[in-house]
Amino acid sequence: MRSRRTGAMLGCAMFVLAGCANQPPKREEAVAPKPETKNPLLAEWTGPFGGVPPFGTFQVQDIQPALEEGMALELAEVDRIAKNPEAASFENTIAALERTGKPLDRASAVYGIYTSTMNDDDVKAIETAMSPRLAAFNDQIVQNSQLFARIATLYEARDRLGLPPEQQRLLWLDYTRFVRSGAKLDEPAKKRLSALNQQLASLYAKFRQNLLAEESSQMVVLETEADLEGLPPALRDAAAAAAASHGRPGKWAIVNTRSSVDPFLTLSTRRDLREKVWRMFVMRGDNGDAHDNKATVTEILKLRAERAKLLGYPTHAHWRLENTMAKTPERAEELMEAVWKPAVARVHEEVADMQALADKERAGIRIAPWDYHFYAEKVRKAKYAIDDAEVKPFLQLEKLREGMFWVAGELFGLRFDPITGGSVPVYHPDVRVFRVSDAQGKHVGLWYFDPYARVGKRSGAWMNSYRPQSRLDREVPVIVSNNANFVKGKPGEPILISWDDARTLFHEFGHALHGLNSNVTYPSLSGTAVPRDYVEFPSQLLEHWLSTRQVLDRFAVNVRTGQPMPPELVQKIEKAQTFNQGYITVEYLASAMVDMKLHLAGATPIDPAQFERETLARLGMPEQIVMRHRTPQFAHVFGGDGYSAGYYSYLWSDTISADAWEAFLETGGPYDKAVAKRLHDDVFSVGNTIDPAEAYRKFRGRDPGIAALMRKRGFPVPAAAASASDRKASP
Numbered sequence: 001m002r003s004r005r006t007g008a009m010l011g012c013a014m015f016v017l018a019g020c021a022n023q024p025p026k027r028e029e030a031v032a033p034k035p036e037t038k039n040p041l042l043a044e045w046t047g048p049f050g051g052v053p054p055f056g057t058f059q060v061q062d063i064q065p066a067l068e069e070g071m072a073l074e075l076a077e078v079d080r081i082a083k084n085p086e087a088a089s090f091e092n093t094i095a096a097l098e099r100t101g102k103p104l105d106r107a108s109a110v111y112g113i114y115t116s117t118m119n120d121d122d123v124k125a126i127e128t129a130m131s132p133r134l135a136a137f138n139d140q141i142v143q144n145s146q147l148f149a150r151i152a153t154l155y156e157a158r159d160r161l162g163l164p165p166e167q168q169r170l171l172w173l174d175y176t177r178f179v180r181s182g183a184k185l186d187e188p189a190k191k192r193l194s195a196l197n198q199q200l201a202s203l204y205a206k207f208r209q210n211l212l213a214e215e216s217s218q219m220v221v222l223e224t225e226a227d228l229e230g231l232p233p234a235l236r237d238a239a240a241a242a243a244a245s246h247g248r249p250g251k252w253a254i255v256n257t258r259s260s261v262d263p264f265l266t267l268s269t270r271r272d273l274r275e276k277v278w279r280m281f282v283m284r285g286d287n288g289d290a291h292d293n294k295a296t297v298t299e300i301l302k303l304r305a306e307r308a309k310l311l312g313y314p315t316h317a318h319w320r321l322e323n324t325m326a327k328t329p330e331r332a333e334e335l336m337e338a339v340w341k342p343a344v345a346r347v348h349e350e351v352a353d354m355q356a357l358a359d360k361e362r363a364g365i366r367i368a369p370w371d372y373h374f375y376a377e378k379v380r381k382a383k384y385a386i387d388d389a390e391v392k393p394f395l396q397l398e399k400l401r402e403g404m405f406w407v408a409g410e411l412f413g414l415r416f417d418p419i420t421g422g423s424v425p426v427y428h429p430d431v432r433v434f435r436v437s438d439a440q441g442k443h444v445g446l447w448y449f450d451p452y453a454r455v456g457k458r459s460g461a462w463m464n465s466y467r468p469q470s471r472l473d474r475e476v477p478v479i480v481s482n483n484a485n486f487v488k489g490k491p492g493e494p495i496l497i498s499w500d501d502a503r504t505l506f507h508e509f510g511h512a513l514h515g516l517n518s519n520v521t522y523p524s525l526s527g528t529a530v531p532r533d534y535v536e537f538p539s540q541l542l543e544h545w546l547s548t549r550q551v552l553d554r555f556a557v558n559v560r561t562g563q564p565m566p567p568e569l570v571q572k573i574e575k576a577q578t579f580n581q582g583y584i585t586v587e588y589l590a591s592a593m594v595d596m597k598l599h600l601a602g603a604t605p606i607d608p609a610q611f612e613r614e615t616l617a618r619l620g621m622p623e624q625i626v627m628r629h630r631t632p633q634f635a636h637v638f639g640g641d642g643y644s645a646g647y648y649s650y651l652w653s654d655t656i657s658a659d660a661w662e663a664f665l666e667t668g669g670p671y672d673k674a675v676a677k678r679l680h681d682d683v684f685s686v687g688n689t690i691d692p693a694e695a696y697r698k699f700r701g702r703d704p705g706i707a708a709l710m711r712k713r714g715f716p717v718p719a720a721a722a723s724a725s726d727r728k729a730s731p
């Protein structure tokens with residue numbers, strides 16, 4: 001049984017799914033006897049490398065019964081542990097729990113792969129049926145009071161048990177997970193908690209549906225050619241297609257989604273239409289009509305506050321942050337406040353640059369929110385003069401993949417070899433499998449690569465853990481995948497990608513390496529199973545190696561000439577990295593700070609519009625920017641519990657990754673062997689066996705400071721931060 005079965009879908013699109021498949025434990029008495037099952041998805045994985053997912057041996061129709069049967073099997077296993085007549089021990093309770101649910105883990109791994117990459121109508125129907133079932137299943141386990149009593153007994157006695165650190169941490173995590181889910185409550189309180197959870201689930205669904213209704217129905221129709229001024233042909237075509245699909249053939253439409261709105265705001269020269277489109281977008285969920293989300297937000301906040309109190313926490317924010325790296329809302333706020341002022345100062349500079357440009361053009365305007373993207377783009381072109389078409393010929397997908405492998409070799413001694421000949425089956429012919437081994441040639445794991453877009457595959461890029469590393473009863477080698485949506489070229493023709501896509505490729509590979517380097521005993525502590533505000537650190541860190549000289553010289557070579565990317569171009573790209581960081585940071589931070597403050601308000605009834613207005617006024621929000629996600633449309637926070645009181649996590653992880661990168665720069669550079677070894681030993685290999693703050697301190701010799709983040713974003717380093725971290729600026 002592993003707490004992450006709910007499947008964390010993280011903002012960067014990393015996708016952690018259950019997928020653990022140990023061999024049958026040797027300690028048979030600790031688990032249920034195994035009834036024979038005919039479902040191929042529940043069976044042990046067979047084949048090479050400790051067994052591989054059984055693609056080709058099952059039908060999609062097998063998935064749902066496999067999940068149902070897997071849940072029943074696991075409940076029986078858990079019940080057996082709960083009812084064990086022997087006194088509770090770490091082995092017969094905590095370790096035994098780690099051994100449960102293997103058939104369900106195997107079925108869930110395939111379910112996750114199909115829902116994310118092979119999602120046709122059949123799979124959609126399974127998903128609709130199973131999502132609520134899987135959520136309720138988790139509750140069934142944490143509400144088992146006999147089981148909790150055993151865990152609590154062990155937890156109370158933890159100081160006398162003489163457990164090694166990894167076991168202590170696992171016991172603490174299990175105990176807090178149960179307590180945080182209400183295991184300590186009496187029956188009436190448990191009933192109330194369950195009612196609150198159900199009411200909240202309905203409100204989240206209502207919030208998402210309202211938002212979706214406005215995003216999918218509202219649009220600004222462009223009536224004539226004159227309304228298209230400034231839009232390139234590709235955007236005009238997209239707008240024409242959007243209009244046609246919304247029953248307005250022959251016209252053009254900007255629909256109410258970010259991917260449609262942002263390019264229009266960047267390129268349209270029609271200021272009146274930019275304002276119209278901007279207003280439509282920022283008012284989503286806030287139009288005082290049937291789809292208005294404000295009352296729903298008020299209700300969600302009220303119920304969350306009650307739930308937190310019931311569970312024994314001062315506020316929802318305190319409940320959410322307890323098992324994160326930040327640990328308390330105060331520490332998260334401290335970081336956000338430290339970055340806020342310099343970011344706002346940078347916005348004022350950015351606006352001044354844009355105003356100067358507008359004045360030079362005699363535009364006769366004062367920069368307004370609907371001008372920001374438009375003038376920022378003009379400044380970008382004037383200041384940095386980077387043309388995507390100039391960069392792309394150097395960025396070949398397969399060369400960069402080789403570059404990533406090379407980096408993994410330099411940092412961690414890993415080697416990647418393609419597996420050919422079909423000895424490892426795949427779910428789609430586009431998927432390739434690589435065998436990963438260590439410097440001594442010992443097998444480490446498998447890396448599946450699914451790079452191309454296709455119908456039924458979700459958008460974006462992500463990492464998926466099919467089977468985490470563990471060694472509870474035997475060595476279980478890890479299986480992970482990286483997924484992307486590149487357009488497949490003609491056979492033999494290199495695929496060229498953008499700089500942003502190349503960075504994303506390295507990012508997701510960072511998650512994969514976090515899984516591949518795992519070296520722990522218990523599956524639920526393995527690899528990427530770390531707190532939400534820490535999980536993006538390894539991946540964000542790995543992005544940095546893309547722009548190292550070594551990678552660019554060898555792997556960013558021109559598709560026609562084979563020449564490496566010229567240094568001037570690299571410099572231009574690097575310089576452009578800090579461009580518009582004021583805007584990016586402030587629109588993000590405003591959302592993150594409002595999120596945290598809303599969830600620190602406790603039982604006070606909240607009027608979201610008023611709260612947002614007053615909070616931003618107090619913060620000194622620049623008038624040219626709105627929150628990236630205003631409260632009535634903040635799906636991260638109100639479409640579920642996921643990122644509630646947790647939107648700060650992105651900044652938290654980025655702070656650590658910037659700080660960690662400087663550990664290399666301060667010594668022998670990006671490939672310094674000693675720093676790489678510490679990175680492996682204290683970060684990439686330890687999973688969740690150690691408090692992340694402690695792990696980081698071991699790696700860095702101190703806590704992370706904000707100075708590196710400020711340098712990365714091109715902000716001045718506050719004097720206090722500079723002296724605290726005592727470091728020179730990065731090159």
Ligand SMILES: [Zn+2]
Pocket residue numbers: 010012013014507508511536539
């Ligand atoms: Zn990520």
